[in-house]
Amino acid sequence: MSYEYVIPEPSADALSRINPEDEDIEIIKTYNTSADAATSKVKEKLDLLENVILNVAITGNTGAGKSTYVNAVRGVPDDDEGSAPTGVTETTMEPLMYPHPTMANVRIWDLPGIGSPKFKAKQYLKDVKFKTFDFFIIITSERFKENDIMLAKEIMRKKKLFYFVRSKIDNDIRAEMKKKNFSQEEVLSKIREDCTKNLKKVGAPKVFLVSSCDLGSYDFQLLIDTLEEELPMHKRLALLQSLPVCSVAMIDKKTKALQRLIWLIAFSSSTIAMAPVPGLSFACNLGIMIAFFQRCFDAFGLDDRSLKILSGRVDKSTEEVKQPMKSRFKEGVDRKVVMKFFTTAEMGAAITIAYVLSTIPVVGTLATGGVSFGTIFYLLNKGLNEMAEDAKLVLLGAGLEASEQEKEDRDKDTKEPEPEKEP
Numbered sequence: 001m002s003y004e005y006v007i008p009e010p011s012a013d014a015l016s017r018i019n020p021e022d023e024d025i026e027i028i029k030t031y032n033t034s035a036d037a038a039t040s041k042v043k044e045k046l047d048l049l050e051n052v053i054l055n056v057a058i059t060g061n062t063g064a065g066k067s068t069y070v071n072a073v074r075g076v077p078d079d080d081e082g083s084a085p086t087g088v089t090e091t092t093m094e095p096l097m098y099p100h101p102t103m104a105n106v107r108i109w110d111l112p113g114i115g116s117p118k119f120k121a122k123q124y125l126k127d128v129k130f131k132t133f134d135f136f137i138i139i140t141s142e143r144f145k146e147n148d149i150m151l152a153k154e155i156m157r158k159k160k161l162f163y164f165v166r167s168k169i170d171n172d173i174r175a176e177m178k179k180k181n182f183s184q185e186e187v188l189s190k191i192r193e194d195c196t197k198n199l200k201k202v203g204a205p206k207v208f209l210v211s212s213c214d215l216g217s218y219d220f221q222l223l224i225d226t227l228e229e230e231l232p233m234h235k236r237l238a239l240l241q242s243l244p245v246c247s248v249a250m251i252d253k254k255t256k257a258l259q260r261l262i263w264l265i266a267f268s269s270s271t272i273a274m275a276p277v278p279g280l281s282f283a284c285n286l287g288i289m290i291a292f293f294q295r296c297f298d299a300f301g302l303d304d305r306s307l308k309i310l311s312g313r314v315d316k317s318t319e320e321v322k323q324p325m326k327s328r329f330k331e332g333v334d335r336k337v338v339m340k341f342f343t344t345a346e347m348g349a350a351i352t353i354a355y356v357l358s359t360i361p362v363v364g365t366l367a368t369g370g371v372s373f374g375t376i377f378y379l380l381n382k383g384l385n386e387m388a389e390d391a392k393l394v395l396l397g398a399g400l401e402a403s404e405q406e407k408e409d410r411d412k413d414t415k416e417p418e419p420e421k422e423p
């Protein structure tokens with residue numbers, strides 16, 4: 001006996017809310033004509049997005065700040081176990097791979113310095129196995145030199161992506177602050193001009209001014225925006241999930257990236273509901289939701305490890321930085337917390353009906369499937385947004401991002417006073 005199982009043709013409005021890319025819309029459209037093909041395409045895509053490997057190479061002169069940058073983008077303090085060794089005497093002699101602490105598929109490579117006068121870019125790239133990398137970050141803490149340029153040209157020749165980063169900007173700002181008529185914007189634009197002048201031989205490349213001690217300031221966000229534009233979609237998602245939460249803008253970017261996964265997960269979970277085993281779909285959906293929420297929790301840095309690191313940075317206790325969290329995920333993601341989503345008044349009715357029906361063979365295959373897509377889609381979005389809010393509250397509470405009120409006050413203070421009117 002076969003049962004007709006139909007996901008209703010999605011309306012334009014529903015599609016715009018789900019916000020799939022063009023190729024995803026094609027999959028949704030083909031569902032009604034070939035459910036199996038659409039389902040396996042969705043699963044393939046999910047698998048690719050969740051498990052893609054991203055290899056990032058960090059290179060540059062000795063002492064430029066490579067290892068410090070590696071630690072910063074992994075969200076790991078320099079003195080942490082498993083961090084890249086940093087300091088004036090430590091030198092990275094061979095490519096060392098540092099997996100992201102919560103996303104092992106994102107790998108940051110600390111490459112050897114390129115400072116030697118005998119440096120040969122071609123041989124260097126061969127030695128470090130350049131094909132492994134999705135892109136290169138070339139770091140300097142002073143002027144870009146001939147070796148940086150040679151390397152950039154060779155990377156270009158190999159048709160790989162690279163980005164110039166001028167590091168230790170916080171040091172430059174601190175030094176200039178002591179001078180009369182200090183203007184941060186002027187200092188930054190001077191450094192930018194100087195870098196551009198030094199890099200004339202490679203055209204007019206963008207240079208990103210970064211402090212590994214303060215990723216929330218200067219050009220780090222701009223660097224990520226650029227990477228986002230230039231990386232293939234599936235790699236972009238991995239990158240955004242893995243970056244440390246350093247600003248509200250970063251939280252918004254992560255939210256958007258994670259939203260991309262939701263419709264695919266909801267779609268594939270609705271097809272599980274077709275299995276004619278009582279209660280199975282409920283259990284599977286619960287498992288899927290726990291896995292997704294754990295992914296979001298880690299990406300937003302709400303896990304104990306990240307909060308502990310944050311509390312160390314801002315000199316507060318972990319309890320203090322955690323205190324502003326309002327969502328039901330305050331104590332972590334587990335079965336009990338996710339079950340709460342199924343017992344709130346708004347969802348209760350729909351889920352109870354779906355669950356009761358799913359225990360009745362035959363009817364269950366239809367009913368659970370029918371509500372599953374919408375329900376899971378709704379619940380995953382709700383959980384994601386709750387966590388994003390929490391992440392913002394934690395950032396504000398830690399004093400790493402100004403509140404709207406503080407920003408308004410600051411703007412008022414920096415505005416030129418209105419000239420007094422002549423009587």
Ligand SMILES: Nc1nc2c(ncn2[C@@H]2O[C@H](COP(=O)(O)OP(=O)(O)OP(=O)(O)O)[C@@H](O)[C@H]2O)c(=O)[nH]1
Pocket residue numbers: 061062063064065066067068069085086087088089090091092112113167168169170171210211212213
């Ligand atoms: N203030 C400040 N100091 C930095 C920054 N980046 C690196 N440093 C310091 O610069 C020194 C050298 O940094 P490393 O990260 O060890 O440099 P490296 O490029 O890995 O050096 P080698 O492995 O020897 O080639 C360390 O004392 C860091 O603490 C930064 O953005 N700001």
Ligand SMILES: [Mg+2]
Pocket residue numbers: 066067068085086090091092110
């Ligand atoms: Mg190093």
